[in-house]
Amino acid sequence: xxxxxxxxxxxxxxxxxxxxxxxxxxxxxxxxxxxxxxxxxxxxxxxxxxxxxxxxxxxxxxxxxxxxxxxxxxxxxxxxxxxxxxxxxxxxxxxxxxxxxxxxxxxxxxxxxxxxxxxxxxxxxxxxxxxxxxxxxxxxxxxxxxxxxxxxxxxxxxxxxxxxxxxxxxxxxxxxxxxxxxxxxxxxxxxxxxxxxxxxxxxxxxxxxxxxxxxxxxxxxxxxxxxxxxxxxxxxxxxxxxxxxxxxxxxxxxxxxxxxxxxxxxxxxxxxxxxxxxxxxxxxxxxxxxxxxxxxxxxxxxxxxxxxxxxxxxxxxxxxxxxxxxxxxxxxxxxxxxxxxxxxxxxxxxxxxxxxxxxxxxxxxxxxxxxxxxxxxxxxxx
Ligand SMILES: Cc1cc2nc3c(=O)[nH]c(=O)nc-3n(C[C@H](O)[C@H](O)[C@H](O)COP(=O)(O)OP(=O)(O)OC[C@H]3O[C@@H](n4cnc5c(N)ncnc54)[C@H](O)[C@@H]3O)c2cc1C
Numbered sequence: 001x002x003x004x005x006x007x008x009x010x011x012x013x014x015x016x017x018x019x020x021x022x023x024x025x026x027x028x029x030x031x032x033x034x035x036x037x038x039x040x041x042x043x044x045x046x047x048x049x050x051x052x053x054x055x056x057x058x059x060x061x062x063x064x065x066x067x068x069x070x071x072x073x074x075x076x077x078x079x080x081x082x083x084x085x086x087x088x089x090x091x092x093x094x095x096x097x098x099x100x101x102x103x104x105x106x107x108x109x110x111x112x113x114x115x116x117x118x119x120x121x122x123x124x125x126x127x128x129x130x131x132x133x134x135x136x137x138x139x140x141x142x143x144x145x146x147x148x149x150x151x152x153x154x155x156x157x158x159x160x161x162x163x164x165x166x167x168x169x170x171x172x173x174x175x176x177x178x179x180x181x182x183x184x185x186x187x188x189x190x191x192x193x194x195x196x197x198x199x200x201x202x203x204x205x206x207x208x209x210x211x212x213x214x215x216x217x218x219x220x221x222x223x224x225x226x227x228x229x230x231x232x233x234x235x236x237x238x239x240x241x242x243x244x245x246x247x248x249x250x251x252x253x254x255x256x257x258x259x260x261x262x263x264x265x266x267x268x269x270x271x272x273x274x275x276x277x278x279x280x281x282x283x284x285x286x287x288x289x290x291x292x293x294x295x296x297x298x299x300x301x302x303x304x305x306x307x308x309x310x311x312x313x314x315x316x317x318x319x320x321x322x323x324x325x326x327x328x329x330x331x332x333x334x335x336x337x338x339x340x341x342x343x344x345x346x347x348x349x350x351x352x353x354x355x356x357x358x359x360x361x362x363x364x365x366x367x368x369x370x371x372x373x374x375x376x377x378x379x380x381x382x
Contacts, residue, residue: 011198019204027162044152050325064338074361105137147258218348236316
């Protein structure tokens with residue numbers, strides 16, 4: 001075995017947006033020898049690609065002030081750093097439903113004022129597109145969408161420039177402590193099994209964080225998974241330059257999905273196909289295997305049938321494709337719809353850290369923590 005090629009300061013498992021951002025940060029700021037293992041054949045192919053592509057500016061979180069305020073802080077940072085990967089060209093509207101909504105229009109306006117998020121009544125022509133019996137108010141807001149393919153290209157370029165050692169098609173199976181304190185990560189590659197060693201290991205595998213822990217006999221982190229469907233549609237001409245979100249309950253969003261030139265269509269009730277929680281009292285289920293084992297069936301018709309009651313023009317949408325992916329959140333997010341980043345230091349082993357960013361802009365919270373301390377402090381922030 002070539003020792004130098006397999007010994008590192010930091011080993012990152014998972015080549016999504018979070019793993020790649022961490023790798024670049026560690027190379028650029030600390031000049032560490034960094035290796036990144038990615039199970040798939042390319043970077044940023046899983047949740048970092050198959051999501052709704054919203055760069056959150058706080059509006060989405062009237063039930064979690066902390067998440068809303070973090071979004072307000074991270075939104076301008078994301079735009080400043082990734083403006084070339086963002087589509088700001090469309091008009092963004094948040095509507096509030098009269099029934100079943102967890103906020104009223106007044107509460108929503110007050111919430112936006114509290115977090116300092118720009119909000120104005122939508123133009124009359126836009127309001128007329130909604131059924132006034134069902135929608136109480138429509139607001140113009142400031143939010144944008146990211147282009148997942150441009151983001152991937154950007155991260156690939158930054159990884160190359162920073163000389164991160166990237167190992168694609170390399171599945172990290174287990175981690176163990178070696179004599180002397182280093183960690184050994186056993187992985188499966190096209191050339192068979194091998195073990196890489198490092199002083200610090202970062203598990204950035206999002207929905208699969210517990211797979212490595214379970215296989216290594218380490219304590220699991222309580223996580224809730226949803227198998228989700230984001231439909232991709234062609235919208236009718238009247239809706240082309242628009243992003244629409246109905247708040248706050250069992251409603252829907254239709255907004256540009258820049259990397260495909262389509263709109264994403266999601267619905268709080270029909271986007272999740274099934275859900276489960278990782279628990280120690282039953283066998284662990286690999287989320288990727290759950291997804292791969294499900295018949296590919298779409299809930300799109302249910303989504304559009306409901307949404308068009310609120311916005312009849314959506315009847316003219318044409319379903320083109322659906323992105324199926326596992327969405328993972330902390331169980332407490334169930335209560336308040338918060339999206340905190342998860343940072344767990346020494347998860348079962350010294351120098352094994354688990355990081356799960358629940359939304360793209362949380363990446364700055366991760367960088368802040370890594371920058372602030374030599375070792376990441378165990379916490380879940382808002
Ligand atoms: C349906 C849905 C909608 C969403 N909408 C939004 C939104 O609008 N805005 C927003 O900000 N966020 C959204 N999110 C959340 C956002 O997508 C995630 O927070 C973010 O993509 C997580 O990035 P990541 O790098 O942690 O995960 P991922 O991108 O999933 O990366 C994890 C990587 O780890 C690799 N991996 C897994 N296991 C192993 C292993 N054993 N060995 C090696 N590699 C491994 C995977 O192949 C993958 O590339 C959404 C998520 C979903 C699923």
